[in-house]
Amino acid sequence: MLDLSKFRATGTETCFHDRHVGAQIYAGLDGKNWSLKDYVARGGYEALRKILKGGDGEGMTQDQVIAEVKTSGLRGRGGAGFPTGLKWSFMPRQFPGQKYLVCNSDEGEPGTCKDRDILMFNPHIVIEGMAIAAYAMGISVGYNYIHGEIFEAYDRFEAALEEARAAGFLGDNIFGSGFNFQLHAFHGFGAYICGEETALLESLEGKKGQPRFKPPFPASFGLYGKPTTINNTETFAAVPWIIRNGGQQYLEIGKPNNGGTKIYSVSGDVERPGNYEVPMGLPFAKLLELAGGVRKGRTLKAVIPGGSSSPVLPASVMMECTMDYDSIAKAGSMLGSGAVIVMDDTRCMVKSLLRLSYFYMHESCGQCTPCREGTGWMYRMVERIANGHGRMEDIDLLNSVADNIQGRTICALGDAAAMPVRAMIKHFKHEFVHLIEQAPAAA
Secondary structure (H helix, E strand, O other), rough: OOOOHHHHOOOOOOOOOOOOOOOOHHHOOOOOOOHHHHHHHHOOOHHHHHHOOOOOOOOOOOOHHHHHHHHHOEEEOOOOOEEHHHHHHHOOOOOOOOOEEEEEEOOOOOOOOHHHHHHOOHHHHHHHHHHHHHHHHHHEEEOOOOOOOOOHHHHHHHHHHHHHHHHOOOOOHHHHHHOOOOEEEOOOOOHHHOOHHHHHHHHHHHOOOOOOOOOOOOOOOOHHHHEEEEEEHHHHHHHHHHHHHHHHHHHHHEEOOEOEEEEEEEEEEEOOOEEEEEEEEEHHHHHHOOOOEEHHOOOOEEEEEOOOOOOOEHHHOOOOEEEEEHHHHOOOOOOOOOOOEEOOOOOHHHHHHHHHHHHHHHHOOOOOOOHHHHHHHHHHHHHHHHOOOOHHHHHHHHHHHHHHHHHOOOOOHHHHHHHHHHHHHHHHHHHHHHHHHOOOHHH
8 A cells, every 4th residue: 555645745835835745756855955965965866877887887778768767657747648768769869960858848737837846846856857868869958948937947947957067967978978968948938839849849949939730740850850859847857766766666656557656736626735746546536635625615516637728527527536647538538737626616617618718719829720710719609608698509609619629720729728618518518508598688
């Protein structure tokens, strides 16, 4: 039986100003000991030494590092949940020119604030994870693209980079091994669309952040047209533990196909909102308990389990779920970035959808007609219903517009805007009907 007490170690202030984080990534942190000295005292950079032949130990080959990550069952923590080791294996390691490694710290999903905490309170774990990934894929240059609205996290990461360079953990001939890796921080511009990996690459190149057509995929045509691998902040942060302790041990913390721990940003109607690092596959009921339960003892009504882009699930469904990619997908939603938005029985689902619809209308880059026009149409229809001017035919029209957006855009922002609409109508259609029936008759 896994002892969950260590996964709720009090440690660092979260963006919700509460203190409920722990386990592998957050272990032992109090918000002050983020420096290189403190990180090394906790075993930092031991994994990097382990894999490099010039460091302490026998070293590991590139194939061995990738195999260990595959064994761990680590899946991308940014939202898609793609197997990390498999993604690394796509990089053409014998490519004769420059290749790039990119960390996606463009955390703009409503409800999500885990990555900025990692950068603030444990930046060196991301640096070490990126260095290990760079070695595994034969990459010598990396960038961390940091969301433009988290200035303190950017400054903290820059400070950590300076420490790592000065200590010889970054740069040329690391540990005398012949391995070179230069890592830079890039401050983004605060656009939600830049969380999409190809839009991020466009922005990193100094262009307008708009998604690219795929294929080609970044592994063959990425930054500056060169092979590029992109992973999320939390994904890289998991890598040093995996290398130090073994992929199998990491897998056993979670469940098959969902290895390790996951940081969940729990917000909304709970007593103790915050970031919780717990084993993958933890029952949602247990996560809700860790967050203090529904506020003021009220009744749970609904949960958005993976950030604002994931379909809402009613309480009866969510309470039967475990917090992993497969269970949430089977229930009809997505684990996404792990932003768990809890709603109690006082919440109007139409008004909640109104706020989400406004966000996606505002953040659409405008490149694709279905998204550019359709997000505005959906917002205006939801606004009409919420303000007491709806028509019964608006419900079917909303579903129709969402259906004509989903799957018809270059990137997933169109899907992100459409799926909440369809899920809200599917599970809470009676609330739309009620507001329409209560609307005053047209003059």
